Each structure stands twice: as C-alpha cells, then as structure tokens.
Amino acid sequence: MASDTSGLSDKALSIFAFAAYHRLLSGERISSVIRRDGQGHEADPAGVAELEQRGLATASETEIRFGGAAEDFVDRVAAAIRGASA
Incomplete structure (x- = not known):
C-alpha cells in the first residue's frame, strides 16, 4: 500500500x-508516539x-510507529508550524 x-x-x-509537538520540543526526528498512556x-x-x-x-x-514517509510528514508539519509563526 502506498x-x-x-x-x-x-x-x-x-x-x-502530537508527533510534531514532540519534534518541536526535542529537536529530534520522531519515529513513534505513545498510543495509550x-x-x-x-x-x-x-x-x-x-x-x-x-x-x-x-x-x-x-x-x-511511523514509516519513513510518515516521519518525513512529521518534519513537514513541524516546519509548517514554525513558518506560521514567522
């Protein structure tokens, strides 16, 4: 599946x-998030x-757990949030 x-x-x-939130806080690439805490x-x-x-x-x-395309998308979402504050 694509x-x-x-x-x-x-x-x-x-x-x-939620993943972008963690990306912005940590400054690191996010490969997974908690589903239930x-x-x-x-x-x-x-x-x-x-x-x-x-x-x-x-x-x-x-x-x-995110695949590569999803990890890339998290990065783009975080970048969009940064850009929205400019």
Missing part, C-alpha cells in the same frame, strides 16, 4: 500534530486505523 499523506482526516492529522489519553482509533491502512504506521496497544 504511503500517501494527502487528504488525511482530522483524526489522522491529530496524531501527526494508561492515564486516559489515547490516540483516536479511527485515526490510527487510517494511518495503518495507508501504510504510514504500525500500531501496538501502546505505540504508533
């Missing part, structure tokens, strides 16, 4: 927004399923 980021739903984009915070299940169906990520019960 790793296509065009036309992602808001539920899928929210996962990338055990404290009531959880990535939207439909968003997770969409990323998996598009071949952008694989998910376990607690983690979402």
Whole structure:
C-alpha cells in the first residue's frame, strides 16, 4: 500500500500534530508516539486505523510507529508550524 499523506482526516492529522509537538520540543526526528498512556489519553482509533491502512504506521496497544514517509510528514508539519509563526 502506498504511503500517501494527502487528504488525511482530522483524526489522522491529530496524531501527526502530537508527533510534531514532540519534534518541536526535542529537536529530534520522531519515529513513534505513545498510543495509550494508561492515564486516559489515547490516540483516536479511527485515526490510527487510517494511518495503518495507508501504510504510514504500525500500531501496538501502546505505540504508533511511523514509516519513513510518515516521519518525513512529521518534519513537514513541524516546519509548517514554525513558518506560521514567522
């Protein structure tokens, strides 16, 4: 399946927004994010399923691991946020 980021739903984009948050804080490339933290915070299940169906990520019960195209997209989202503040 192609790793296509065009036309992602808001539920899928929210996962990338969370990853971009960590990218901006750490300054490092993000290859995964927590899916469930055990404290009531959880990535939207439909968003997770969409990323998996598009071949952008694989998910376990607690983690979402990004493929290369998704890691690149996280970088672009973080760069767009930086650019929006200019």
